[in-house]
Amino acid sequence: MTTRPAPVILWFRRDLRLADNPALNHAAETGRPILPVYIHDMGPGVRRPGAASLWWLDKSLRALDDSLKARGSRLILRSGDSEGELRRLIDETGADAVFMNRLFDPDAFARDADIAHALKEDGVEVKGWNGSLLCRPGGVMTGSGGPYKVFTPFMKALLAKAEAPPHTLGPREIDTPTSVKSEAVDDWSLHPDKPDWSGGFDWTPGEAGASEALSDFLSKGLKTYSVGRDRPGEPGSSRLSPHLHWGELHPWRVVEQVRKAASDGRVPAAEADKFVAELGWRDFSTQLLHHFPRMTDTAFRPEYDAMPWLTDIKGFNAWKKGLTGYPIVDAGMRQLWTTGWMHNRVRMIVASFLVKDLLIDWRKGEAWFWDTLVDADLGNNVQNWQWIAGSSADASPYFRVFNPTTQGAKFDAKGQYVRRWVPEIAALPDKWIHAPWTAPAEVLRDAGIGLGRDYPKPIVDHGEARDRALDALKVVTRSRQPDDDSDRD
């Protein structure tokens, strides 16, 4: 009688795909049965996903299960403490190996290291790979051996050193023992219900949805990406962020396809390069957080923790609800709430408004984004919020204050974006769409708008708020001079 070899546990986390999945490929190479498992661990230690992320997870797990079933396998679902559930599965099945793609967020990384250490002590083989970044943190370091703190040299070094792994589709058949019990995703209540505000989430989570989004972008937005990515009223960016966050496609596949579009002459090379550079911010943010884990809660530049933030509950609520009286800010916050996503240019504008015009701590904004974004990602969210606050490593200086009116006029000149998300002022002519309070009384009357009745008057005067922010900054540093509007590039 032949005994079945001990299975390998394939621990899925934020790598919810079968193609280009190093842990899956290595598990398949062992020739042993594979136990694909996802553990829903909402315990302390690692930041829990926000509500919009859980919405995504719900759908992505179902899609992954379908893909596994098509290969003769299935996704085993367990909930509870990660180490405890892995041990339970090991006891139940006799598995003696755990393969995973690494998470690089500091808390998850530390937890996984503890789990690996403990399991190895008990004779279990534990192995991890990079399946989510162009280059694992630490893969490129400065000449003096430290982590990069400035984006441009980081990206240059990354592109010079890191190599795309070969494209793989994963095994055609996956042998998974049928006797192992799984929980049901329905029982996890990941989809919001009190209230269910996800009616406007127009996304297709999962590997197939990610491929579709990439194809769509290659044939449309990429051609004019460098300009289009800054036009919130047009579909100019890839919208790949939630797919990338959940690991539904490998970033190197994205880079390869984008570069191929350029080498085939379908898009200008400069557009492809610009896109790859933006994608690099994802690696940059993650490696920064990995090397400086305190960044999740404290300013990268510690002097910024002395900022005299205000507790402005009314202002914070107006910001969250999209009722600040600044149309581009309100449009962004409503897009976020309705769709679980916000355009990058507008993320910068609304973040600057919160941190500078309202003088509210960036951590409050980061937490709101964390709960409401389908692409909420610790490295990207924390790094970008600190970038806006001026406290990150390679940050926009604090004295650069985004002017919501001129930003709106520049990047949403015809007001398409604002009209879509702030319909109560849609009838205003373009000239006043980004500053309704400056419109003459008869223009407002003709457009049927009563300011303060149909749409709020600005909750702060931007000029005064800017001066107040710069005053507050004096607490932090007296060495910099005030400047005007900021553009990231």
Ligand SMILES: Cc1cc2nc3c(=O)[nH]c(=O)nc-3n(C[C@H](O)[C@H](O)[C@H](O)COP(=O)(O)OP(=O)(O)OC[C@H]3O[C@@H](n4cnc5c(N)ncnc54)[C@H](O)[C@@H]3O)c2cc1C
């Ligand atoms: C305050 C603030 C908070 C943010 N929070 C997040 C977050 O939680 N999760 C997140 O994925 N992005 C975050 N971003 C970055 C950026 O806004 C989004 O990645 C982008 O809007 C996603 O849309 P896209 O996929 O169409 O981007 P594209 O322009 O098509 O870019 C392609 C990919 O590159 C990466 N990327 C692009 N810009 C950035 C950037 N500035 N930083 C890091 N990666 C980038 C993303 O993975 C993105 O999907 C934040 C930006 C700001 C200003």
